[in-house]
Amino acid sequence: MTDRFSGLELRSTVSAAGQLTLSLETVDRDAPGPDEVIVRVEAAPINPSDLGLLLGPADLSTLRPGTGDDPVLTADIPPARMAAMKPRLDQSLPVGNEGAGTVVAAGANAQALLGKRVGMMGGAMYAQYRKLPARDCIVLPEGASAADGASMFVNPLTALSMVETLRREGHKALVHTAAASNLGQMLNRVCIADGVPLVNIVRSEAQAEILRAIGATHIVDSSAADFREKLTDAIAETGATLAFDAIGGGKLANTILHAMEAAANRTATEYSRYGSSTFKQVYIYGALDLGPTELDRGYGFAWAVSGFLLTPFLMKLGMEGVMRLRARVAAELTTTFASRYSATISLADVLDPEIVAAYARKATGEKYLIDPSR
């Protein structure tokens, strides 16, 4: 049975000498344990959250392809960025947070999954086969393709977690940046269904158009001259005091906090030297801009800027809460939580310098899907 599920797995390695190497290793899967399954991976997305592990802080202008039968891709890592690499040095790390495929072997307690198409979470998905606990799989609805199920964890659970956070922390409306992304579109559909006002910040008129087409009400374009004013108007109208920011670097989080404070002060009746008492929260959940976050603190003391990461949030939410969110994702997989991909590539393509340049751009609306069975 072992060699039947022998297959390629993508690995990322950073050497102490400052070189990133992507390679395809042949890995043998042992027979599944009683509660495990082996899945033939047929679709796995390249999310922004995968790129950090996949490419590290490599200088992509130094990409060098491998040759022939043993495909390898290397790139240099700037010395200034090597300190952060220390914990992963010289380890051959598998990549890929989520994916979908067909169950080709199942342990004694997981026989019901055999032959089923499932969505999976848990890393190491950029591989031809993945062995994992049955509980980390969700059976896809009848008729759903592997591509439909490939992104049923990270983006859908993140979108739902934003709305869960809003409820848990007592806010009544949301601000979201890079809002025309796959995640942003899902969030709009969730917020419309749940009646949560959502202020979408986009970076172009084309992105605004994507959101208008799916029914978004509040869309502000950060490239417009009157951006701050329009943002303040939308925040005042919705009462948003919570933002999720995918950009991270630069001044956008700061601008959002200013707009929230200005909106709060529109209804203030007296001057407070310490700013309004309206608590304003920005969660940074991405790093589309790797530069520093700049906060001028010109919005009093009732504010917080925090990192946000899905897994710890789900742990806080608890098993029952997570199962509730998962069930909703499964039920609305091809509607609310539909993903669109700009291209489907093979495992070998992931090591192609031209294709790397394309998927590493993280352009809004562009998302790559790997099909390791190709």
Place this chain on the structure above:
Amino acid sequence: MTDRFSGLELRSTVSAAGQLTLSLETVDRDAPGPDEVIVRVEAAPINPSDLGLLLGPADLSTLRPGTGDDPVLTADIPPARMAAMKPRLDQSLPVGNEGAGTVVAAGANAQALLGKRVGMMGGAMYAQYRKLPARDCIVLPEGASAADGASMFVNPLTALSMVETLRREGHKALVHTAAASNLGQMLNRVCIADGVPLVNIVRSEAQAEILRAIGATHIVDSSAADFREKLTDAIAETGATLAFDAIGGGKLANTILHAMEAAANRTATEYSRYGSSTFKQVYIYGALDLGPTELDRGYGFAWAVSGFLLTPFLMKLGMEGVMRLRARVAAELTTTFASRYSATISLADVLDPEIVAAYARKATGEKYLIDPSR
């Protein structure tokens, strides 16, 4: 009775034209209501938290004194900073968060306070007389001077609130910046008494010496070449994951978060691409550096940087909690919560350009006390 308690009160006004004016107005106090008292103010500190209202963002190089019997001081406010002044334009605002003095009149239900020396909180303390609810006064212990009681709210309650926050949010040690301040010294005494490990960040060897003299264990000097390393060592040793930062601007909060993350990773057994799971919190409670806060986010996603303000925290703590903290301050007023002042000045001195330059410097260890009865 009314004209008996007629006296001077300091006022700060920002005009729409961009001019700050400090003046002394004569104010008549009505007779106190049944639950009120009138206090002759004998001591009121100039805290950093008072300076924002007192001087606003005025350019102190433009200070112009008034003349003769009607003392007035004016200064220009840079146009770029006028937007934030909008809510206070053309209002003559009293100043001074806290103070102490002698009760000279009391309503029917507050007769027990008559003739007593009390500490007070509630604004408008830079005045010869202050009328306020009896519940906002604390009777000073026998033998305590007005100077002893002048700072029994802001600094002591802030120091105690830091330790309360540590307990409420589940941290086990604290980092504090500008740690040789009056507040920092109090915090050291509280932490020693309560057995809470405290990492003190100071900016000079002289400040380190002040803290060593009162028994501080962990002192790191940010002007030393090995600051980051020493800070990480102290954080690793104490397990500090909570910091209170009085500086605000620049990179110190960022440096603290890096040191906390490095300390967490010293015991990490495997690489996490998203940083450690150790939650790291920095509260910014001051603005000794008015520049922007810069966060490079090189410490994963388990972090938060938030504003911290005493009054909302006390509201969260509830009346019972506040009474507990107040009782401790009163009991330990001349020991744990002793304040030192570098100079005592009159109300008129507050309008003297040379003295303004001195008290506006906010140098660690320098604090001015106003005695309006002079």
